[in-house]
Amino acid sequence: MSFNVDLLRSHLESEQEHLAHELEQLKASVRPADERREGSPFGKREEEATETAELETRLGLEKRIRDQLAAVEHALSKFEKGTYGLCDICGQPIDPARLEALPQASLCLNCKASQAKDAKGK
Numbered sequence: 001m002s003f004n005v006d007l008l009r010s011h012l013e014s015e016q017e018h019l020a021h022e023l024e025q026l027k028a029s030v031r032p033a034d035e036r037r038e039g040s041p042f043g044k045r046e047e048e049a050t051e052t053a054e055l056e057t058r059l060g061l062e063k064r065i066r067d068q069l070a071a072v073e074h075a076l077s078k079f080e081k082g083t084y085g086l087c088d089i090c091g092q093p094i095d096p097a098r099l100e101a102l103p104q105a106s107l108c109l110n111c112k113a114s115q116a117k118d119a120k121g122k
């Protein structure tokens with residue numbers, strides 16, 4: 001391969017650390033709902049709606065971080081197996097430019113595109 005695989009690996013490792021840290025922070029930032037409700041006897045319904053929206057945002061964020069973390073860990077496991085840089089589906093080498101832009105990419109562009117198409121059809 002013509003690009004620096006070691007560099008991508010160290011990038012992935014620091015990304016893994018970063019994401020794990022973010023996930024921890026997100027969990028630490030969760031406060032009990034009662035604490036926030038205190039001192040606001042009015043507009044309870046509105047507040048509940050806000051809470052639900054906040055929870056959804058947080059869950060969405062948490063899911064996104066988890067997904068990213070899973071992708072990064074998957075890419076790192078491919079280093080162990082010696083399959084890094086190869087597409088998970090068709091086994092063809094992934095475009096190095098794509099890996100440089102997105103080191104945790106595990107699919108080539110073709111498979112990624114057909115996967116996205118499948119997901120949309122559901």
Ligand SMILES: [Zn+2]
Nearest residue numbers: 087090108111
């Ligand atoms: Zn592929």
